[in-house]
Amino acid sequence: MELTTVWFALIAVLWIGYFTLEGFDFGVGMLLPVLAKDEQERRVMINTIGPVWDGNEVWLLVAGGATFAAFPEWYATLFSGFYLPLLLILLALIVRGVAFEYRAKGHYPQWRSRWDAAIVIGSFIPSLLWGVAFANILRGVPIDAQKEYTGGFFNLLNPYGLIGGLTTLLLFLTHGAIYISLKTDGDIRVRARALAVKVGLAAAGVAVVFLLWTQVMTGNVGSAVFFVLAAGSLLAGLYALLRTREGWAFTGTFVCIALAVAGLFVALFPDVMPSSTADAFNLTTTNASSTHYTLKVMTIVAVFFTPIVLCYQAWTYWVFRKRISVHHIPPDRVEAPVG
Amino acid sequence: MQHPVGYQYNPRTGRAELHDFFAVLLNKVQLVTFPHVVTAAYMTAGAFVAGIAFWRFARSEGEIKETFRRGVRTGASVMLVAGLGVAITGDVSGKIMTEVQPMKMAAAEGLYDSQSKAPFSIFTLGSLNGEHHKAIIEVPGLLSFLGTGSFTGEVKGINDLRAEYKAQYGQDPGAKYYSPGDYTPIIPVTYWTFRFMIGVGLLTAGIGLLLLLTTRRGRAPTNQWLVHGAIVLPFLPIAANAFGWLFTEMGRQPWAVFGVMTTANGDSPGVSAGYVATSMIAYILLYAVLIVIEVKLMLAAVKADLPPDPSPDDDTDAGDTDRPLAFAY
DSSP: OOHHHHHHHHHHHHHHHHHHHHHHHHHHHHHHHHHOOSHHHHHHHHHHHTTTHHHHHHHHHHHHHHHHHHOHHHHHHHHHHTHHHHHHHHHHHHHHHHHHHHGGGOOSHHHHHHHHHHHHHHHHHHHHHHHHHHHHHHHOBOBOTTSOBOOOSGGGOOHHHHHHHHHHHHHHHHHHHHHHHHHBOSHHHHHHHHHHHHHHHHHHHHHHHHHHHHHHHHOOHHHHHHHHHHHHHHHHHHHHHHTTOHHHHHHHHHHHHHHHHHHHHHHHTTEEEOBSSOGGGOEETTTTOOOHHHHHHHHHHHHHHHHHHHHHHHHHHHHTOSOBOGGGSOOOSOOSOOO | OOSOOSEEEETTTTEEEEOOHHHHHTOHHHHHHHHHHHHHHHHHHHHHHHHHHHHHHTTOOTHHHHHHHHHHHHHHHHHHHHHHHHHHHHHHHHHHHHHHOHHHHHHHHTOOSOEESOOEEEEEESOOSSSSOEEEEEETTHHHHHHHSSTTOEEOOHHHHHHHHHHHHOSOTTHHHHOSSTTOOOHHHHHHHHHHHHHHHHHHHHHHHHHHHHTGGGOOOOOHHHHHHHHHTTHHHHHHHHHHHHHHHHHHTTEEETTTEEGGGOSOTTSOHHHHHHHHHHHHHHHHHHHHHHHHHHHHHHHSOOOOOOOGGGGTTTTOTTSOOSSOO
16 A cells, blocks of 8 residues: 555544544533533533543644654645634643643632633634635635635635535534433433434534535445444443433443544545645545655654553543542532732 | 754745654753753742741751751752852853844843953943943953853844845834844843843852851851841842843844744734733732732741641551541642
8 A cells, every 4th residue: 555545544533533422522521511410520520631631632633743754745735725613622722721720720710600601712713714624625725826825715615515504513522421421420420411412413413514515515335334333332421321321321432523524534535635626626635645655754653652652641641530420520629810 | 843844834824833852842942941941940940948948947946056057057058059050051051142143142231232352331321222331340241251151252133134034034123012123132121131130140159158158157148138038048049040031032023933934924823912902911910919929828828837746646647537637638
C-alpha cells in the first residue's frame, strides 16, 4: 500500500479517536445545566470527565499535526480556508479548558455559574462546527488551481453542512448522556439514562438523513457498509440502554461514531478536499502529500510512539474507572469571594 | 527558521522538502536554544517560588517562617543554577549565531562596520542608524568575545553584510515593510532587547545569589528594598524571556526562514488582513480577561494559609471507594 494511503487512514483513525473520546466530554459539558439539579451534581458531572478531557483533546492536536506533516497542501488549504470557523473552535476550546481548571478554585455561586456558561458554550460551538466543517469537506468547497480556498465564511453554512453540524451535536449529546449514566450513581444516573434515549432517537433520525445524503452525494459501496453498521450500532446502543446495560450502550454510541467517521473518510478517498470549482483542482492524497521520505520518517516515529500513547491513555481510564456520586465530592473549603 | 538544514528545494513542487531527518534533529541552533529555553524556564519557576516565599517569609513568625525560608532558598538556588545554565547556553548560542546569522549579531550591537576587537556598549544615546549614535559606556573587545570567543576576533558589520546579502540574494523584497535598510532588522529593537535580555537575566541570577546569602544560617533580612523587591522578582525572568524572544525573532528579519523565504513572502494568500486582525483582537481580548482572572487567583493562592501536612494514614484506606475524591474539579 502507498504510504499516502497509510497516512490518509491514520489521519482518519486520529479523527475517529478524537470524536469518539472528546465527543462524550463535549456532551457532558453541554448537558451540565440540563442533567444536574444542584452544585453537587454539577461537580459530579465535571469530575467524570475531569481527568480525561484534556487527553481526549490531544487526539485533535495529533490529527492536525499529522495532516500538517503528511499532507501540507491539505493543511494549508483547510486552515486558511476555514480560518474563522477554526478560530471560533479554538476560542471555545480555550475558554472551556480554563473553565474546567478554574471553576472549583472560586467559592461563590456567581463565579461557578459563569464558568458553567463557559463550559456549555465552549462544548456547544465545537460540537456543531466540527460537523459543519466535515460536511463541507465532503461536499466540496471552492478551491482554485493554486489550491487556495476562494469561498467565504457563510459559504460553509449550507443546508447539508448544517445537517452535518446537527448530527455531530446530537450524537455527542447522546454519547455524553450515556457516559454520565455509565460513570455516576444516584438520581443523576437515572435522569441521564432517560434523557439519552430521547436525544438518541433524535440523533438517529438526523444522522440517517445526513449519512444518506452523503451516500447519495459522494458515497461508494464501502461507505454504505460503514453507514449502515453505524446506524445499527446506535440503535443497538439505545436498546441496551433501555435494558439498563450502560456499558453496552456506551459501546454502541462509541462504535457508531467511529464507524460513521470511518465511512465519511471512505467516501472522501482518494480526495482529501474536493474542489467545487472544478474536479481538476481537487486536493487528493497524491497531490497534497509530503515526499515519500517524509512519510517514511513519520511512519517509523508513529510505529514507536503511538503504542506508548495508547497505553498511558488507557491507563488513565483504568485509574479513573469508578463511578462518581455526590458523596465523593469534597466539601468546599471557604465560602468567601476570591481576591 | 533561524538555520534551516536537512532540506532540498524542489523546483517542480516549489517547496522545500525534507532530505535528512537527523540533520534537522541535530541542528546546532536547535541543540543550543533548546537548553537555553529550558534553563530559562527553570529560572522563571525559581524566581516565582523565591519571590512569593520571600514575601511570606518577611511577614511570618515561628515555625511557618522556617517553612518559607526553605521555599526562598530552594527557589533562589534554582534561580542561580539555572541562571548559570542560561548564561552558558546563551554564550554558546551567541557564537553559533555569529557564524550562521552574522547580521543578527551585528544588529544586536548596531555595529555598522566590520571590526576586530569589536566593543560592546552597555548604553547608547542617539538613533543607532550608524551615523549619530554615541556609546556612553563601552567595553572594548567584548562583542568580539561574545561572538567569536576571542577578544580580537572579527565581527562583521551591518554595511558589509548588506552588500554581501544583496550580491547573494538580489534586492530585499521585504525592505519596504520593516527594514531601515536592506536585509536588516529594526536595529533599535535588536539593540535594546539584546541588552535587556542579558541585563535582566543576570540581575535575576544575582538576586538569587543575594537571597541565598541574606537568608543563610537563620538570618532574616529586614531591608525594605529587598522585601519589596520580592514582589517584582517573579516578573523579572518573564521580562527577560520576552526580550529574548523579541530579539531572536526580530533579529531574523526580513527572513521568515533565514536565506530561503522572507516574511513578506510567507503570508497565506487565502487569508485577508481583516481575518488576521479579527483573530488578533479576539486573542488579545480573551487573554486580557484571562490574565485578570489568573492574577486574582494567584493573589488568593499567595495569601492563603499553607495546607496542613498530609497525615501518614491518609492512604491506608485507599480501597474505601466511598471516600471523597482527594482532588476534585
